Amino acid sequence: MQISKCAPVLHRLSPALGLTLGLLLSGCAPHQQAAAPETAQQKLTEQTVFAVNWMQQSGEISALSYQAFNTAETAFTQARAEAGLKKAVVVDLDETMIDNTAYAGWQIKHGQPFTDATWSKWTQAREARALPGAVEFSHYVIEHGGRIFYVSNRDQADFAATVDNLKALGFADVSPQTVLLKPIGGSSNKTARFGLVERQGYDIVVYVGDNLNDFSGEPYHKLNTERRDFVNRHQDEFGRKYIVLPNPSYGDWEGGLSKDYWPASDEQKVKIREGKVDAWDGK
Numbered sequence: 001m002q003i004s005k006c007a008p009v010l011h012r013l014s015p016a017l018g019l020t021l022g023l024l025l026s027g028c029a030p031h032q033q034a035a036a037p038e039t040a041q042q043k044l045t046e047q048t049v050f051a052v053n054w055m056q057q058s059g060e061i062s063a064l065s066y067q068a069f070n071t072a073e074t075a076f077t078q079a080r081a082e083a084g085l086k087k088a089v090v091v092d093l094d095e096t097m098i099d100n101t102a103y104a105g106w107q108i109k110h111g112q113p114f115t116d117a118t119w120s121k122w123t124q125a126r127e128a129r130a131l132p133g134a135v136e137f138s139h140y141v142i143e144h145g146g147r148i149f150y151v152s153n154r155d156q157a158d159f160a161a162t163v164d165n166l167k168a169l170g171f172a173d174v175s176p177q178t179v180l181l182k183p184i185g186g187s188s189n190k191t192a193r194f195g196l197v198e199r200q201g202y203d204i205v206v207y208v209g210d211n212l213n214d215f216s217g218e219p220y221h222k223l224n225t226e227r228r229d230f231v232n233r234h235q236d237e238f239g240r241k242y243i244v245l246p247n248p249s250y251g252d253w254e255g256g257l258s259k260d261y262w263p264a265s266d267e268q269k270v271k272i273r274e275g276k277v278d279a280w281d282g283k
């Protein structure tokens with residue numbers, strides 16, 4: 001309920017007259033609660049709005065998703081497994097096969113940072129959606145003699161919910177053998193899990209991801225200068241072996257802004273982001 005300091009006077013007048021006078025007399029305007037100044041944490045979250053707008057609203061992101069999976073199909077079809085090995089595809093899950101932008105939307109609406117607890121609550125809700133072309137690609141691989149492995153850094157505690165979510169969306173061959181989440185106490189570097197797939201007699205001919213770490217351990221926990229070097233050194237493999245989905249809202253590129261980024265305070269993170277903007281001098 002809003003409180004007016006003129007209420008004792010106005011409430012003795014007729015309601016209509018009281019309202020009119022109340023509006024005319026600025027001194028009698030209802031007291032607005034002063035908005036709390038935006039915290040640095042809220043600013044960081046607020047800065048994701050435009051990226052999330054694009055990811056949820058643009059036609060371009062759907063087009064890029066179809067483009068990625070059409071390219072992945074061609075790459076898979078043209079690839080030859082090494083002699084004696086079976087063809088496999090490794091795909092990441094979040095922002096590669098499934099869309100979690102509703103969780104990002106919840107963060108924005110409530111000014112909340114990412115936390116493991118709220119992320120787990122989101123995964124347990126099983127409400128992630130399929131990216132355009134992703135379900136069809138999973139079936140294409142199976143129908144053309146390959147195996148698909150879903151290699152994700154989701155927690156083991158969210159395994160059942162993740163499998164439920166993937167099955168409900170219609171993804172192919174979803175099972176404990178094919179869904180490889182981050183091992184308990186293990187590393188988020190996916191190299192060990194790629195090795196696990198290879199030791200079962202598979203040649204991983206195509207990788208699909210939204211993060212360079214989905215393709216190789218080389219850029220893992222590296223700065224963006226080194227991550228860009230990795231891309232340049234492997235330029236012939238993009239679109240042929242490594243298929244990239246766009247994710248401007250989060251990823252290891254964020255920590256790649258500075259070696260001090262993740263340990264930094266929210267205020268420092270805002271400054272690091274602003275400091276990493278290349279700008280024309282205007283002359």
Ligand SMILES: [Mg+2]
Binds near residue numbers: 092095096
């Ligand atoms: Mg991902």
